[in-house]
Amino acid sequence: MNGAQIVVEVLKKQGVEYIFGYPGGACMPIFDALVDAPELKIILVRHEQGATHMADGYAKATGKTGVVLVTSGPGATNTVTGILTAHMDSVPIVILTGQTITPNLGKDAFQEADVFGVTMPIVKHSYLVRDVRDLSRIVKEAFHLASTGRPGPVLVDLPKDVVSVEWDENFSSDLDLPGYEVQTSGSTESIKYVSELLSKSKRPLLYVGAGAVISGAAKQLKKLAEILQAPVTTTLLGKGAFSEIHQLSVGMLGMHGTAYANKAVIECDLIMAIGARWDDRITGKVSEFCPNATKIHIDIDPAEFGKIIQPEISVNGDAAKVLEELIPLVKKLDTNEWLKKIEQWKHKHPLKYPKRGGLRAQHILAELDRLTGSNAIISTDVGQHQMWAAQFCKSIRERQWLSSGGAGTMGYGFPAAIGAQLGNPGDLVVAIVGDGGFQMTMSELATAAIHKLPIKILIINNRYLGMVRQWQQLFFENRESGVDMEGNPDFVKVGEAFGVKGFHLRRAGDVTKVLKKALAYNEGPCIVEAEVVKADNVFPMIPAGAAVSDMLIDEPPKTKKMKKPVGST
Amino acid sequence: MEEKFAISIYVCNKPGVLVRLAQTFARRGYNVDSLVVSPAHDANFSRITVVVQGEPSTYDQILRQLNKLIDVVHATSHQTTDVVDREMALFKVRVDPSQRAEIFQIVEVFRAKTVDITDHSLVIETTGDSLKIDALENLLGPMGLLEMVRSGKLIMKRGLEET
Numbered sequence: 001m002n003g004a005q006i007v008v009e010v011l012k013k014q015g016v017e018y019i020f021g022y023p024g025g026a027c028m029p030i031f032d033a034l035v036d037a038p039e040l041k042i043i044l045v046r047h048e049q050g051a052t053h054m055a056d057g058y059a060k061a062t063g064k065t066g067v068v069l070v071t072s073g074p075g076a077t078n079t080v081t082g083i084l085t086a087h088m089d090s091v092p093i094v095i096l097t098g099q100t101i102t103p104n105l106g107k108d109a110f111q112e113a114d115v116f117g118v119t120m121p122i123v124k125h126s127y128l129v130r131d132v133r134d135l136s137r138i139v140k141e142a143f144h145l146a147s148t149g150r151p152g153p154v155l156v157d158l159p160k161d162v163v164s165v166e167w168d169e170n171f172s173s174d175l176d177l178p179g180y181e182v183q184t185s186g187s188t189e190s191i192k193y194v195s196e197l198l199s200k201s202k203r204p205l206l207y208v209g210a211g212a213v214i215s216g217a218a219k220q221l222k223k224l225a226e227i228l229q230a231p232v233t234t235t236l237l238g239k240g241a242f243s244e245i246h247q248l249s250v251g252m253l254g255m256h257g258t259a260y261a262n263k264a265v266i267e268c269d270l271i272m273a274i275g276a277r278w279d280d281r282i283t284g285k286v287s288e289f290c291p292n293a294t295k296i297h298i299d300i301d302p303a304e305f306g307k308i309i310q311p312e313i314s315v316n317g318d319a320a321k322v323l324e325e326l327i328p329l330v331k332k333l334d335t336n337e338w339l340k341k342i343e344q345w346k347h348k349h350p351l352k353y354p355k356r357g358g359l360r361a362q363h364i365l366a367e368l369d370r371l372t373g374s375n376a377i378i379s380t381d382v383g384q385h386q387m388w389a390a391q392f393c394k395s396i397r398e399r400q401w402l403s404s405g406g407a408g409t410m411g412y413g414f415p416a417a418i419g420a421q422l423g424n425p426g427d428l429v430v431a432i433v434g435d436g437g438f439q440m441t442m443s444e445l446a447t448a449a450i451h452k453l454p455i456k457i458l459i460i461n462n463r464y465l466g467m468v469r470q471w472q473q474l475f476f477e478n479r480e481s482g483v484d485m486e487g488n489p490d491f492v493k494v495g496e497a498f499g500v501k502g503f504h505l506r507r508a509g510d511v512t513k514v515l516k517k518a519l520a521y522n523e524g525p526c527i528v529e530a531e532v533v534k535a536d537n538v539f540p541m542i543p544a545g546a547a548v549s550d551m552l553i554d555e556p557p558k559t560k561k562m563k564k565p566v567g568s569t
Numbered sequence: 570m571e572e573k574f575a576i577s578i579y580v581c582n583k584p585g586v587l588v589r590l591a592q593t594f595a596r597r598g599y600n601v602d603s604l605v606v607s608p609a610h611d612a613n614f615s616r617i618t619v620v621v622q623g624e625p626s627t628y629d630q631i632l633r634q635l636n637k638l639i640d641v642v643h644a645t646s647h648q649t650t651d652v653v654d655r656e657m658a659l660f661k662v663r664v665d666p667s668q669r670a671e672i673f674q675i676v677e678v679f680r681a682k683t684v685d686i687t688d689h690s691l692v693i694e695t696t697g698d699s700l701k702i703d704a705l706e707n708l709l710g711p712m713g714l715l716e717m718v719r720s721g722k723l724i725m726k727r728g729l730e731e732t
Contacts, residue, residue, distance in 0.1 A: 116585065121592055125639040128584065145639060178614075179581055179642040303633040 003132045003163035004029035007096065008037045009171065010139040016067050018043050018058060018422055020051035024071025025111060026098025029163045031069075043422065043451070046443035048075050050415040052082020053441065055093040057416025059086075060402045061377055062423035063216070065147045066093040072100055073111030076157075077118060081409055083153045084122045088406025089237060090210060092151035094142045101161040102130055116157045124152030132165050137173040144175055149182035150301040151214060182300065186317030186325065193313050194272070195329035197294050201270035203338045204230040207253065207282075210237035210405070211275015211299060212319045217241065218398050220323035221274065227327065229335045231342055233261040235276050237405040240395035245374065250342060251351075254282040256387040259349035259540045259553045264342055265290060266549050272296040275319045278308040279406070280544070280567060288547035298322050349540075349553055351391050358533040359508045361385055361460045365392040367511050368430065368458065371519060376428040377420050378402065381413030381437035383467040385460035387538045389432045408569075411440030414457060418444060421453045428456075428519070435461040435488050445498040448525040455525045456518050457500075459491050462534050470537045474556070475564050491529040501526035544569060572625050573602060575647050575654070576632070577724050577732050578617040579609065581640040590617065590641075593634050599623035603656075603721030614642065616732070618724050651727055657720040658702045659684075660693045663713035672712060679705050690715070 001009070007030055011019070020043045023031045034040055045051040048070045055066025070079055076097040086093045100109040116128040125145050127138045135158075142154040198204060206225055212218070218241055225232050225248050232242045233253040244251055253261035265271065271293045276282070278297075283289040286308060297304070297311035298319055305314040315322050353362035365388050368376075374394040379402040380386040386403055395401045402420055404412040417431035438459055448455055469483040492502030501521055505514045505528055518528045542551045545567020556562065580586045587606065594601055602620040609616045623631075628646070635644035664672055666688065676683055676693055679701065685692035695705055699722055706717060726732040 117588070120585070120588060121596070126585070176581075177639065180639050301637070303630070303637045305633070307630055307633075 001169060002029065002033070002166050003135050003158070004033035006132070006135050006167065006169045007139055007158070007163060008033040008040065009169075010136050011040055011067065012037060013171070014065070014140075014143045016040055016065075019067050019069050020045055020054040020058075020419070021069035022048050022051060022071065022075060024075045024098060026072035026100060026160045027069060027075075027096070027158070029160065030096070030098070030158070043418075043447060045415075045447050047441065048078035049081050049411065050441050050444040050447065052079045052093065052095065053085065053409075053412050053415035054419035054422075054444075056082060056086045056089075056091045056412070057379055057402050057419030058423040059091050059093055059419070060089075060416070061399050061420035063399060064423070065143055066091070066419060068093060068095045070095070071098040071111065072115070073113045075111075076115035077113050080119060080122070081411075083119055083155065085404050085407040085409040085412060086153040087122045087124065089404065090151050090214060091153070092146040093153045094146050095153060095155045097155060097157050099128070099157045099159040102159045103161075105159065115155065119155050122153070123155050126155040126157070128157040129159065129162050132162050132167040135162065135167075136169050136171050137176060141175050141177060145177070145180065149180075150211075183302070183316045184300070184318040184321055186298070186315035186322040188325070190313055190315045191322060191325050192329060194296055194315060195326060197270065197296060197312065198228065198272070198330055198333065201294070202334055203267060203269040204228060204333060204335065205264050205268035205271045206230050206232045206274060207235075207271050207276055208232060208238040208241045208274045209235040209276025212238060212241035213275070213398050215275060215300070215319035216398065217274070217320035217323055220320050220327065222246070224323050224327055224330065227330055228333050229339065230333065231264055231339065233257070233264065235279070235282060235405070236390055236403060237401075238276060239390065239401040240398045243396040244394040245396055250346070252390050254279075255284075255542050255544070256391070256538050256540065258351060258391070259551065260342055260345035262540065262542065262548050262551050263345050263349075267341070268293050270294040270296070272298070273311075274298045274323070275300070277304045283308060283548075284542050284550070284567070285545055285547040288549070359506060359511070359530060360536060361388045361462075361530070361532045362392055363508060364458070364460070364505070364511050364515070364530050364532070365389050365432070368515055369393045371512070371515055372428060372430070376400070376430045377417075377424060379413050379417035379420055379429065379431045381433040382408045382410045383434045383437060383465070384462075384470065384536070384538050385432055385434045385466075388460075393432070410437035412437070414438060415441050415444045417455050417457070418448050418453060421455050422451070429454075430456045430458060432458045432460065434466065435459055435463060435485055435491070436465045438491070439488075442494065445495060445500055445525070449498050449500050452524040454522045457525060457527045459527060459529045460532055461488065461491065461529055462532050462536065463488055464534055466536070467538070469535070473535070473537070474562050475543070491527055495527040500524065503528045505530040543567070571622050573620055573622050574628055575618065575620050575722055575724055576635070576644055577647065578619065578635060578644040579642045579732075580615050580617060581642065582608070582613055582615045583640050586615070586640045587617075589638050590619070590635065593631060593638070594621055594623075597623065597627050597631055599631065603719065605721040605723055618722055620722050645732070647724055647726070652724050652732075653727060654698050654722055654724045655696060656699050656702055656722050657694070657696045658705070659718045660695075660705070660709050660714060661716040662691045662693065662709055663689060663715050664691050665689060668712070675705070675708055681705065
């Protein structure tokens with residue numbers, strides 16, 4: 001067999017279902033080998049960035065590793081944004097890139113790009129395979145690394161001569177990773193200390209991130225929260241680790257989190273991070289973040305300890321396993337007063353939006369949530385619609401919420417929904433996107449249409465880059481600059497050109513009717529183009545770099561001059 | 570205030586390792602003072618001794634990030650007391666035959682060696698801890714020091730414990 005067949009054989013052994021890819025000269029031997037492996041289905045994308053987001057969405061929604069196969073040079077560099085996206089959100093994907101033949105490396109050969117070098121800071125690990133004898137081991141290692149510990153993207157650069165040469169492979173070589181060790185069960189002593197700290201708390205808060213979703217810790221988390229009677233807040237990517245309709249849930253925290261979650265952050269006496277990394281969207285000004293609360297940090301990646309916040313105690317391990325061990329050590333806490341206070345905040349500062357004045361995104365999203373019983377897989381793009389979706393579309397189970405959190409990659413939402421739908425053919429998948437981000441990857445309409453994927457694409461169209469416009473309004477004296485999406489196409493007509501069904505939504509009174517029609521349409525993808533009010537803003541909001549206590553629960557009066565945020569973006 | 574740190578890193582002998590280490594330092598504003606890479610006694614691994622200069626507040630973080638790299642088996646920082654540290658240096662000095670005696674005296678006191686001699690130059694070799702080499706440099710400086718090459722610090726843990 002040749003190198004390409006070796007690669008394909010390892011993919012089969014790994015149980016790969018889909019390969020999101022785009023061919024080109026350097027990876028032709030692998031595409032050729034795929035002809036004889038019909039169980040590996042090629043999803044031919046329209047741009048390599050789309051392939052990486054599809055693999056990412058597939059991985060996030062199923063827990064399995066997503067696979068990308070592209071050619072050298074521009075094919076490989078087009079994956080960079082998607083690799084960053086997966087890296088920032090700890091998503092297991094394996095990227096196979098074609099490469100020029102080894103004697104040509106470093107000589108500026110046609111379609112040569114040093115993608116091994118280009119991507120080095122944004123991968124969990126990467127390989128440039130120079131010898132066919134290493135090939136099967138390396139591809140196996142790539143899957144192992146991508147999916148274990150803190151997951152992440154692994155890139156394997158495959159020179160064309162290495163995948164073309166014949167080699168009698170017996171697939172018996174073991175992984176060779178002496179520097180890679182994953183600590184899954186936390187230290188018993190540390191866990192005991194955590195239980196002691198918890199027992200002293202009267203105002204605890206469980207702060208849950210993507211690590212809990214990746215670990216599959218929902219069951220343990222629910223049990224722990226119920227025993228302790230402790231409120232639970234999740235990060236944007238932690239959505240689904242704890243049902244947001246549970247009495248103890250306070251929803252999302254952070255920059256655009258609920259007022260009651262952020263108030264709980266301010267007043268808690270103990271905060272326990274479970275698979276979360278104290279991101280700047282959460283902490284705001286770090287020096288003023290929960291200064292009086294005991295901090296506990298549970299994470300599988302020890303490099304997260306002390307990076308932003310110095311915890312009282314850290315437990316290095318897999319969230320589900322650590323919680324499993326912690327549960328028998330804890331008892332109900334005296335949190336009646338605390339929970340009562342939180343209920344009052346919930347009552348006083350609910351998530352809300354004006355009911356009048358035109359068609360609003362929040363209205364559509366709340367109605368979508370109601371009509372789907374909070375049960376759809378939601379994939380969002382990045383911007384205002386993303387935050388509104390996070391606020392109004394409740395997540396009730398793991399792997400139901402896909403969004404680009406760390407990287408904030410516009411163009412993510414729709415291709416990620418394609419990956420999620422392929423991985424979960426029986427589930428309802430809704431891509432919630434803005435008019436800006438959708439135009440970055442909407443060429444994948446062809447991909448969705450060919451495979452007749454019944455994805456609902458809800459375009460929140462305000463003809464603006466709304467989040468940037470919101471900042472310009474609040475912090476830059478409303479001096480609009482580069483945010484007008486003049487020239488937007490009629491998205492329904494765009495869909496039509498791809499053979500995709502479309503619905504216009506223009507009036508608040510039509511929301512239920514149009515959404516119902518879209519949800520009932522199952523012959524393929526469909527677009528709902530919602531032309532919403534142009535200048536709506538997302539609140540609550542903690543300006544970047546400000547303290548959580550500086551949260552704006554509602555829109556500040558127009559006369560109030562706001563300081564320019566000091567935090568990053 | 571920036572400080573200097575010595576770190577021993579035991580890595581898999583695979584392509585790209587050095588770049589990953591260098592990126593880890595560069596990203597966090599650390600400057601590499603010296604770097605020694607050599608094969609370990611097991612040829613599948615290499616030993617790297619690096620002296621870096623940077624913010625003490627991010628130092629622990631850097632060690633953790635180094636240890637997180639897949640090809641790094643371990644990265645450890647050292648107290649100067651529990652390790653043997655050595656460095657080698659070569660000095661080229663412009664010197665006329667009339668001034669040699671004075672230099673030879675310095676060489677003698679430092680237990681250094683003269684390894685090359687011409688009518689107008691000397692090359693001196695020395696080994697020792699970094700402070701000794703600094704001291705020799707300071708003495709030779711005003712006497713016509715033309716060039717200096719230092720190997721960078723080598724570190725080995727005392728006793729049976731692994732470096």
